[in-house]
Structures are given as C-alpha cells and as structure tokens.
Amino acid sequence: MALEERDFDVIVVGCGCAGAIAAYVAAKKGKSVLVVERGEYAGAKNMTGGRIYAHSLRAVFDEYADGEVDWDEIPFERKITHERIAMMDPASNMTIDYTSENLGEAGQESYSVLRGEFDQWLMGLVEEGGCEIIPGIAVEALLKDEGGCVTGIRAGEDEITAHVVIVAEGQNSLLAERFLGAPRPKANQMAVGIKEVFELDEKTIEDRFLTPEGEGAAMLFVGDCTHGVVGGGFMYANKTSVSLGLVSTISEMEKADTTIYQAMEDFKNHPAVAPIIRGAEMVEHSGHMVSEGGAEMVSELVHDGALVAGDAAMLCMNLGYMVRGMDLAVASGRFAAEAACEAIDAENVSRAGLAGYKTRMDGSFVMKDLRTFAKWPHTMETWERMFTDYPKMVGEIFDSMFVVDGTPQQPLRKRIMPIVKQRGLFKLAKEVKGALSAL
Ligand SMILES: Cc1cc2nc3c(=O)[nH]c(=O)nc-3n(C[C@H](O)[C@H](O)[C@H](O)COP(=O)(O)OP(=O)(O)OC[C@H]3O[C@@H](n4cnc5c(N)ncnc54)[C@H](O)[C@@H]3O)c2cc1C
Known part of the structure; x- marks a missing residue:
C-alpha cells in the first residue's frame, strides 16, 4: 500500500551525535528531513566527558561524504595518545600511564571534544546536507494514527508529520517513555555526571599532561574521587582547557557521606588533580544524567513509524577504564536513518518494515559490545572494595616500596604480603577473577 502524504520523509528529534548523523545520512539518501532541536543551537545544553572514539564517524563519512568532509576541520580538541587510570585514596594516588602509536592510528583513534563546538559543527553539516532545522523548540509529543503508528510530532503550536520519526533526544527520553512504552530506569541504573571546564594555554596543558x-x-579515576562510592572521575586534555568531572549512580550517591558537589570540590583539591588545574579559570559547569546499566537497559529500538537512537535508547557503556556513548550514538543514528530510508522506499514503515534497524544494530559493534559487557554494571555495582579498600591497599603497597625512613627494611615480599593478606588473598583473587570475567 502506498504511503500517505506527509510533510517530511523523516523527522529527527534532537541534534546531538545520534540525531545529527541520522539526519545527515537520511538527507544523503535523498530524503526530506526535518530536525527539531530544543537548544537554541546544537550543543547548547549537551554534555559529555568527553572523548569520542572516532571509528563510527569515520565509517559514516567514508560511506556518505563523497570527500566533502575534511577530517582536519572537524572541531576535535586533541587526539588522545595517553591513557591514564588512577586509583586514589584521600592521601595517595597511583596512576598507570599508557601510550602507544596504536592509539593514534586512523580508524582506531579517539579525540577529546567539547560538545558546544562539536555539535554546532554537526548541525552545520546537517544544514549543508539539505535538512530543515527548527532550533529552540522541544518536541512535546509523538502523533499517532488510530492504529498506534507514529505519524509525526507536536512541537509548540505545530503538528508536523513524517513517514518515520527518529527519536534521538538523549538521556531521560520522555518521548520514548510516554509514547513508546520505554520503562523508567531504576536509580541504580542511572548516574549523575557533573563536569567543569578549566581554561589553560596550550603549552601549559602539554606540560602538565606530559x-x-x-x-x-x-584520565579516569577510581576511589576517593567519589568518596568511596561506586562511580569515578574523569579528566580530559582539550586544546586550551581541561574537562574534569565525576559520575556516580543515583542510588550510590544517596549512600555517600557527601553530595556530588562537595565530592567535586574535594576532587579538585586532591594532590593528584590540583596541580593540573592550578591557576586555571573555571569557564563552564554542567550536569547531566548518564545510563550505566549497559545492555539490560537498552529499550525497544523499533516501533511502528518510529525508531529510537543514541542515549534515548540507553546506548551507553561505562567500563570503569573507558566510557563510550558517542560512538554508539553516531552508529545508531546512521543505522536508524538507513533503515528508515529502506522502509520508506519499500512503502512499509510498520515495525516489520523498519526491522532493518534492529538487524543492523544486532550485527554491529553497538549491540555486540553492549552484550559482551552486559555483566559489568552489576559487577561494578557490587564491587564496593574497588572504590574503598583497594585504592587504600595500593597506597599502602607503594608506601611500603618507596618510603625510606632509616628503619632497617624487610624484603619487599614481607612488606607487601601482609598488606594484601589483610584484605584476604582468596577474596581478592575471587573478586578480580569475577571482574575480569565481566570485562
Ligand atoms: C558526565 C558524562 C561523561 C561522558 N563521557 C563520555 C565519553 O567520554 N565518551 C563517550 O563516548 N560518551 C560519554 N558520555 C556519554 C555521551 O555523552 C552520550 O552517550 C552521547 O552524548 C549520546 O548522544 P545522543 O545524540 O544520543 O544524545 P545527546 O548528545 O544528549 O543529544 C540529544 C539532543 O536532543 C536534544 N533534545 C532533547 N530533548 C528534546 C526534545 N524533546 N525536542 C527536541 N530536542 C531535544 C538535546 O538538546 C540534544 O541536543 C558521557 C556522558 C556524561 C553525562
């Protein structure tokens, strides 16, 4: 049956990583596309840690850009060539610093980003691609026909129709919840993230980050940064600024001896952090939700007349040593657009007609990675000692190695073993084995 007349082929809600790429790809495939973005400009309210793993963006441009996107003009901040993981207790900090040429290779590299700039660039791309954009208005409702198939959106006074609506409105998607039956996440599945950006000149940043x-x-931190509750800290070197922040699940923060704001103050003053931001001016402060539940949280992706992409579908992974959401958002936006165009061409935008989205997602790194690490959120949530006792133990081990006070020293083995044994050697091995099997 031929599709009914609509205002647009595709409407995309939200111009973040998922929405912008969905709109770009759909327009490249010759469809008429409307993007509605509630921010005055894209990125106005968006926040990430953040570092984007570039592979999915490269894949989109390799396929669709016909050489018109100059990679060097994308407003990335810095290519990340140093990975640091730190365990901190109130008085100490141990950092592992890893660098490798492989981290910088095209296709497997990552970049620090500031979303204000990055999202505006994405929006420019979408505009140049021929999409219509309505900024400054939030979509309040999805329109449906008598059969329950999504037929468009309501934004302010306007009702606008489309063959397919791609919901890419990020975390806390009220549209997915109210109109597509997505369940409300539990408090232990959602984290609160806060972030501050500190300005410093380029050379100082390079000197301080070596x-x-x-x-x-x-740099990712575990331990005292969240006052010992489940969560972590992050720090990214940008061109002329440093992004610094904390993430902790809502249920965990309730157990903490402090608020996330005070934890952030203490984090900034920790001896491992304070020298890096010394003398820097704080120019931005933001807060955002982030889903931490992994594969278990991913909501229904395909509906009659609608698809859900990016954070709106809870596509985010926090593995402790890395956080990924943007590369998943980019890939899901692309797959949603491809499936939407395919369904429109086949004149079947029912759930069955749009099923190509799920097939693409299941066959891609997005769902494969989420499933591989499906057990990790629970492991992390119940691994309290990782956030309290282990950073302390690491501090004690390194103190026992490096502190020299003239007292005759025991062999290293005799200094370290009591520190480890005190925590229960067997328990420690079991916990580490459990964690490794979830990673
Ligand atoms: C503290 C923190 C640290 C993180 N660190 C990282 C990291 O280092 N690396 C990484 O890859 N990921 C990280 N993430 C996750 C990452 O930021 C998200 O996964 C990613 O931004 C998701 O992109 P998105 O396009 O789905 O959603 P968003 O980027 O949130 O975009 C959604 C867009 O929709 C708009 N919108 C919302 N509601 C409406 C509406 N009703 N109508 C119209 N427009 C609407 C918003 O204004 C926004 O522009 C982090 C997240 C947080 C909170």
Whole structure:
C-alpha cells in the first residue's frame, strides 16, 4: 500500500551525535528531513566527558561524504595518545600511564571534544546536507494514527508529520517513555555526571599532561574521587582547557557521606588533580544524567513509524577504564536513518518494515559490545572494595616500596604480603577473577 502524504520523509528529534548523523545520512539518501532541536543551537545544553572514539564517524563519512568532509576541520580538541587510570585514596594516588602509536592510528583513534563546538559543527553539516532545522523548540509529543503508528510530532503550536520519526533526544527520553512504552530506569541504573571546564594555554596543558605538542591525555579515576562510592572521575586534555568531572549512580550517591558537589570540590583539591588545574579559570559547569546499566537497559529500538537512537535508547557503556556513548550514538543514528530510508522506499514503515534497524544494530559493534559487557554494571555495582579498600591497599603497597625512613627494611615480599593478606588473598583473587570475567 502506498504511503500517505506527509510533510517530511523523516523527522529527527534532537541534534546531538545520534540525531545529527541520522539526519545527515537520511538527507544523503535523498530524503526530506526535518530536525527539531530544543537548544537554541546544537550543543547548547549537551554534555559529555568527553572523548569520542572516532571509528563510527569515520565509517559514516567514508560511506556518505563523497570527500566533502575534511577530517582536519572537524572541531576535535586533541587526539588522545595517553591513557591514564588512577586509583586514589584521600592521601595517595597511583596512576598507570599508557601510550602507544596504536592509539593514534586512523580508524582506531579517539579525540577529546567539547560538545558546544562539536555539535554546532554537526548541525552545520546537517544544514549543508539539505535538512530543515527548527532550533529552540522541544518536541512535546509523538502523533499517532488510530492504529498506534507514529505519524509525526507536536512541537509548540505545530503538528508536523513524517513517514518515520527518529527519536534521538538523549538521556531521560520522555518521548520514548510516554509514547513508546520505554520503562523508567531504576536509580541504580542511572548516574549523575557533573563536569567543569578549566581554561589553560596550550603549552601549559602539554606540560602538565606530559604530552607532545597537539596531543592529549585521558584520565579516569577510581576511589576517593567519589568518596568511596561506586562511580569515578574523569579528566580530559582539550586544546586550551581541561574537562574534569565525576559520575556516580543515583542510588550510590544517596549512600555517600557527601553530595556530588562537595565530592567535586574535594576532587579538585586532591594532590593528584590540583596541580593540573592550578591557576586555571573555571569557564563552564554542567550536569547531566548518564545510563550505566549497559545492555539490560537498552529499550525497544523499533516501533511502528518510529525508531529510537543514541542515549534515548540507553546506548551507553561505562567500563570503569573507558566510557563510550558517542560512538554508539553516531552508529545508531546512521543505522536508524538507513533503515528508515529502506522502509520508506519499500512503502512499509510498520515495525516489520523498519526491522532493518534492529538487524543492523544486532550485527554491529553497538549491540555486540553492549552484550559482551552486559555483566559489568552489576559487577561494578557490587564491587564496593574497588572504590574503598583497594585504592587504600595500593597506597599502602607503594608506601611500603618507596618510603625510606632509616628503619632497617624487610624484603619487599614481607612488606607487601601482609598488606594484601589483610584484605584476604582468596577474596581478592575471587573478586578480580569475577571482574575480569565481566570485562
Ligand atoms: C558526565 C558524562 C561523561 C561522558 N563521557 C563520555 C565519553 O567520554 N565518551 C563517550 O563516548 N560518551 C560519554 N558520555 C556519554 C555521551 O555523552 C552520550 O552517550 C552521547 O552524548 C549520546 O548522544 P545522543 O545524540 O544520543 O544524545 P545527546 O548528545 O544528549 O543529544 C540529544 C539532543 O536532543 C536534544 N533534545 C532533547 N530533548 C528534546 C526534545 N524533546 N525536542 C527536541 N530536542 C531535544 C538535546 O538538546 C540534544 O541536543 C558521557 C556522558 C556524561 C553525562
């Protein structure tokens, strides 16, 4: 049966990573596309840690850009060539610093980003691609026909119709919840993230992060940064600023001896962090929700007349040593657009007609990675000692190695074993084995 007349082929709700790429791809495939973005401009309210793994963006441009996107003009901050993982207790900090040429290779590289700039660039791309954009208005409702098939959106006074609506409105998607039956996430599945951006000149950043000119470092912290509750800290070197923040699940923060704001103050003053931001001016402060539940949280992706992409579908992974959401958002936006165009061409935008989205997602790294690490959120949530006792233990081990006070020293083995045994050698091995099997 031929499709009914609509105002647009595709409406995309939200111009973040998922929405912008969905709109770009659908327009490249010759469809008429409307993007509605509630921010005055794209990125106005968006927040990430953040570092984007570039592979999915490269894949989109390789396929669709016909050479018109100059990679060097994308407003990335710095290519991340140093990975640092830190365990901190109130008085100490142990950092593993890893660098490798492989981190910078095209197709497997990652970049620090500031969403204000990055999302505006994405929106420019969408506009140049021929999409119509309505900024500054939030979509309040999805329109449906008598059969329950989504037929468009309501934004302010306007009702606008489309063959397919792609919901890419990010975390806390009220549209997915109210109109597509997505369940409300539980408090232990959602984290609150806060972030501050500190301005520093380029050279000072490179000196303090110990990176070559133009390159950057990513640093994730565990332990005292969240006052010992489940969560972590992050720090990314941008061109002329440092992004610093904390993430902790809502249910965990309720157990903490402090608020996330006070934890952030303490984090900034920790001896491992304070020298890096010394003398820097704080120019931005933001807060955002982030889903932490992994594969278990992913909501229904395909509906009659609608698809859900990016954070709106809870496509986010926090593995402790890395956070990924943007590369998943980019890939899901692309797959949603491809499936929407395919369904429109086949004149079947029912759930069955749009099923190509799920097939693409299931066959891609997005769902495969989410499933591989499906057990990790629960493991992390119940691994309390990782956030309290282990950072302390690591501090004690390194103190026992490096503190020299003139007292005759025991062999290293005799200094370290009691510290580890005190925590229960067997329990420790079991916990580490459990964690490794979830990663
Ligand atoms: C503290 C923190 C740290 C993170 N660190 C990282 C990291 O280092 N690396 C990484 O890959 N990921 C990270 N993430 C996750 C990542 O930011 C998200 O996965 C990613 O931004 C999702 O993109 P999206 O396009 O789905 O949603 P968003 O980027 O949130 O975009 C949604 C868009 O929709 C708009 N919108 C919302 N509601 C409406 C509406 N009703 N009508 C119209 N428009 C609407 C918003 O204004 C926004 O522009 C982090 C997240 C947080 C909170």
